[in-house]
Amino acid sequence: MRAWLQHHRLSFAQTLARLAGAPFATLLNTLAIGAALALPLGGYCLLVNLEPLSRNLSAEPELSVFLASDAAKSDATAIEAQLKATAGVSGVRFVGRDAALAELKRTPGMAEVIATLRQNPLPDAFVVTLAGTDAALSDRLEQQFKTLPKVSHVQADSAWVKRLDALLRLGRATVALLGVLLGLVLVAVTFNTIRLQILTQNDEIELCRLIGATRAYIRRPFFYLGSLLGLLGGLAAIALALGTIAWINRDLAQLGVLFGSEFRLQFLSLREMAAALAGALTLGWIGAYMSVSEHLREIEPS
Numbered sequence: 001m002r003a004w005l006q007h008h009r010l011s012f013a014q015t016l017a018r019l020a021g022a023p024f025a026t027l028l029n030t031l032a033i034g035a036a037l038a039l040p041l042g043g044y045c046l047l048v049n050l051e052p053l054s055r056n057l058s059a060e061p062e063l064s065v066f067l068a069s070d071a072a073k074s075d076a077t078a079i080e081a082q083l084k085a086t087a088g089v090s091g092v093r094f095v096g097r098d099a100a101l102a103e104l105k106r107t108p109g110m111a112e113v114i115a116t117l118r119q120n121p122l123p124d125a126f127v128v129t130l131a132g133t134d135a136a137l138s139d140r141l142e143q144q145f146k147t148l149p150k151v152s153h154v155q156a157d158s159a160w161v162k163r164l165d166a167l168l169r170l171g172r173a174t175v176a177l178l179g180v181l182l183g184l185v186l187v188a189v190t191f192n193t194i195r196l197q198i199l200t201q202n203d204e205i206e207l208c209r210l211i212g213a214t215r216a217y218i219r220r221p222f223f224y225l226g227s228l229l230g231l232l233g234g235l236a237a238i239a240l241a242l243g244t245i246a247w248i249n250r251d252l253a254q255l256g257v258l259f260g261s262e263f264r265l266q267f268l269s270l271r272e273m274a275a276a277l278a279g280a281l282t283l284g285w286i287g288a289y290m291s292v293s294e295h296l297r298e299i300e301p302s
Contacts, residue, residue, distance in 0.1 A: 015224040029193055033186050033233025038240035040179035047171050049265045061130040061138055064155045066123045071150040079148055083128055088137050091129035097122045183283050190226045190287025198295045219292045230284020234277040
């Protein structure tokens with residue numbers, strides 16, 4: 001047990017010395033791995049910031065029925081009765097033009113714009129809540145309401161929320177695929193790096209096999225090398241992702257001044273960064289395992 005622990009300590013120390021002895025090669029390998037991992041990591045961070053926005057938006061199936069500008073109160077009353085009597089409608093809410101303008105004024109940055117208007121440009125409207133989420137029902141009622149007298153426009157309010165959800169699902173699939181592909185790049189970079197290191201120590205490895213060294217004994221130093229390369233690449237990826245987020249937030253702050261918004265991208269949590277480092281370390285270990293195993297099969301064809 002003592003000899004096993006001593007060899008682990010020796011292998012780890014030799015790996016650190018090997019990396020420090022070739023700083024330029026270590027830096028290039030670290031940047032290559034970090035750049036490969038930073039893309040899916042940055043994409044994941046962007047999705048994490050957008051998903052709460054989607055969850056906070058109401059996805060309840062609704063239709064907004066806008067009345068014509070010349071619609072009288074009696075017209076609005078008649079339309080409301082027709083809307084409530086329509087099959088598939090669970091609720092109808094009237095939104096007057098004055099109430100809509102007051103609500104719009106509370107939007108950051110809009111009060112100054114509205115103050116320049118000579119008259120209220122907003123129409124009266126009804127918000128119609130549908131009884132189901134069936135897209136066919138929404139489309140049918142939208143077409144039906146457009147034919148009502150004194151109705152100028154009908155809009156499906158939840159349609160764009162559903163489109164955002166669909167885009168987020170596509171984004172998650174894209175980030176997952178990108179993570180798998182660039183994870184393979186990390187394994188390939190580690191494989192080739194370890195392969196070159198093995199070739200420089202080929203005589204030493206064969207000698208160790210002749211005097212009875214086990215496969216685990218031979219593999220151990222290379223496992224440390226691959227794992228450390230993966231870990232360094234993971235740290236570089238996190239640094240690149242955090243730097244990119246900070247850069248984007250600087251521009252978002254300038255836009256926020258113009259639009260009255262305080263939206264900022266949130267940084268990765270400590271748990272997410274730890275998971276990214278663990279994944280990078282594991283991929284580096286896999287690359288080292290594949291490289292050493294391939295070499296051992298070549299020198300022991302039997």
